[in-house]
Amino acid sequence: MSLNNNILIKLNNAGYRHKNKWLVRDVSFIIEKGKIVTLIGPNGSGKSTIAKIALGIHKKIDGEVEKYTDKIGYVPQKISIDWTLPLRVHDFMLLTENIEDEAVNEALSSTGVINLKDKNLGNLSGGEFQRVLLARAISKKPELLVLDEPVQGVDFTGEIALYELIKKISDELNCGILLVSHDLHTVMSATDHVVCLNGHVCCSGSPIDVAKNNEYKALFGEKAAQILTRYEHNHDHVHTIDGDIKKN
Amino acid sequence: MLDDFFIRALVAGIGIAFVAGPLGCFVVWRRLSYFGDTLAHSALLGVTIAYSLEFNIAVSIFLISSVIALILIQLQKKTNLPSDALLGLLAHSSLAVGLVVIGFLAFIRFDIMGLLFGDILAVSKKDLVTIWVGGSLILLVLRLIWRPLFASTVNYELAEAEGLKPDRAKAVFTILLAAIIAISIKLVGVLLITGMLIIPTAMARNLSDNPQKMVFFSIIGGLLSVVIGLFSSLEFNTPSGPSIITAALALFIISLLKIKQTIKLKN
Numbered sequence: 013m014s015l016n017n018n019i020l021i022k023l024n025n026a027g028y029r030h031k032n033k034w035l036v037r038d039v040s041f042i043i044e045k046g047k048i049v050t051l052i053g054p055n056g057s058g059k060s061t062i063a064k065i066a067l068g069i070h071k072k073i074d075g076e077v078e079k080y081t082d083k084i085g086y087v088p089q090k091i092s093i094d095w096t097l098p099l100r101v102h103d104f105m106l107l108t109e110n111i112e113d114e115a116v117n118e119a120l121s122s123t124g125v126i127n128l129k130d131k132n133l134g135n136l137s138g139g140e141f142q143r144v145l146l147a148r149a150i151s152k153k154p155e156l157l158v159l160d161e162p163v164q165g166v167d168f169t170g171e172i173a174l175y176e177l178i179k180k181i182s183d184e185l186n187c188g189i190l191l192v193s194h195d196l197h198t199v200m201s202a203t204d205h206v207v208c209l210n211g212h213v214c215c216s217g218s219p220i221d222v223a224k225n226n227e228y229k230a231l232f233g234e235k236a237a238q239i240l241t242r243y244e245h246n247h248d249h250v251h252t253i254d255g256d257i258k259k260n
Numbered sequence: 261m262l263d264d265f266f267i268r269a270l271v272a273g274i275g276i277a278f279v280a281g282p283l284g285c286f287v288v289w290r291r292l293s294y295f296g297d298t299l300a301h302s303a304l305l306g307v308t309i310a311y312s313l314e315f316n317i318a319v320s321i322f323l324i325s326s327v328i329a330l331i332l333i334q335l336q337k338k339t340n341l342p343s344d345a346l347l348g349l350l351a352h353s354s355l356a357v358g359l360v361v362i363g364f365l366a367f368i369r370f371d372i373m374g375l376l377f378g379d380i381l382a383v384s385k386k387d388l389v390t391i392w393v394g395g396s397l398i399l400l401v402l403r404l405i406w407r408p409l410f411a412s413t414v415n416y417e418l419a420e421a422e423g424l425k426p427d428r429a430k431a432v433f434t435i436l437l438a439a440i441i442a443i444s445i446k447l448v449g450v451l452l453i454t455g456m457l458i459i460p461t462a463m464a465r466n467l468s469d470n471p472q473k474m475v476f477f478s479i480i481g482g483l484l485s486v487v488i489g490l491f492s493s494l495e496f497n498t499p500s501g502p503s504i505i506t507a508a509l510a511l512f513i514i515s516l517l518k519i520k521q522t523i524k525l526k527n
Binding site: 064067068069082084085086088091093094096097098099100103104107108109132152158 | 410470
């Protein structure tokens with residue numbers, strides 16, 4: 013058992029090989045209750061792979077994953093529903109667990125798609141479907157949420173609202189969140205800990221620390237660094253990993 | 261008055277329809293039609309083994325089909341052939357080997373037509389017990405693995421991530437498929453069992469907007485097919501399997517008309 017009972021999941025030098033080629037290696041981080049850990053990195057840097065390692069979808073891994081919860085909600089990056097299977101949003105909400113109707117309605121309302129409850133899943137737009145996926149994951153009131161590009165295809169205002177919702181969920185449910193995103197701008201402001209990946213961990217730390225890191229600049233370019241600098245100017249403090257507030 | 265043999269066939273068919281409905285839905289949803297076919301073809305080999313070793317037919321079919329399923333999984337892992345080629349390979353070679361073995365067992369009289377297409381006269385009282393007890397067990401187990409099986413049918417990774425153990429559910433489901441083939445071979449026949457699983461389900465798909473409804477309608481479709489099919493088999497002296505499947509096809513075509521109507525209504 014862990015010494016710190018706030019820890020939900022802990023990766024120790026985790027990595028995954030496919031046909032003798034490393035997709036990602038030597039990744040270590042912990043996610044605690046109420047904390048948001050964000051994985052950033054370019055395409056093919058192993059973000060989704062790390063999410064799948066953490067979830068136990070990839071089984072033959074190097075290193076270790078210590079999981080201290082099995083109440084998990086997952087929003088996968090890609091999901092295709094087969095037309096041969098007639099499935100309404102309501103059926104989909106109850107896919108992995110029986111959830112009371114009240115909780116289902118609440119979750120669908122919070123992501124703004126309660127009006128779609130009786131619609132067929134195949135008739136939703138990409139953005140609507142994404143909102144349903146998120147609603148399903150949070151309706152279980154999980155202890156750990158793994159969100160792989162959760163706002164892809166959602167319109168711009170909706171995107172901001174959903175990120176705010178994610179932040180709110182992490183506070184209200186006190187659940188840990190592993191967020192995979194390439195959207196630096198919105199993501200960084202809500203994150204407690206950033207892991208910057210490119211096949212391995214380039215750098216990690218609080219958003220501000222990562223933004224100052226040269227490897228991060230090399231990976232994403234000066235522009236990205238400026239986004240965060242701007243963000244830094246708007247605030248006078250940073251959150252450290254253990255949740256303390258540190259004045260700049 | 262109905263003859264005893266006919267009532268036995270009817271009771272057997274009704275039992276099979278109850279099991280085929282829900283299993284058939286998963287066969288369609290998971291795209292396992294050819295997999296079901298392969299297991300069914302291998303059943304003939306099971307029958308010959310049962311005869312030559314004087315072993316229970318249903319148990320023998322169940323074992324052989326399960327072994328074929330295991331071989332398939334191994335071949336999928338170890339060869340570079342696509343799944344449909346492997347399925348074809350196993351289906352036809354097990355059917356061929358079964359027929360060759362029958363040739364060697366010339367001292368036993370086989371009703372090959374009956375094995376391939378089902379025989380309304382073949383259902384004994386003992387078979388009824390096998391069908392209803394076996395069928396109840398299949399449905400009970402399906403009920404137990406329903407959530408993980410259904411969730412992983414929708415999305416494997418979601419089911420795995422949220423701790424539902426989809427691989428286990430899939431393995432159990434394969435065994436259930438072998439089991440329904442074992443209990444329905446006498447009435448429906450080796451070549452047509454997959455039809456019994458798929459056609460009422462295809463009809464149900466045309467009438468349903470959610471999974472529960474689809475299961476319900478495929479059971480209803482199966483029951484109607486069995487009753488209509490068996491009565492016409494009696495009336496026109498046709499083999500029972502093809503008669504049931506033809507009835508199922510007729511129902512499917514009627515369900516297509518229903519779709520046309522709904523499309524018209526929407527316009």
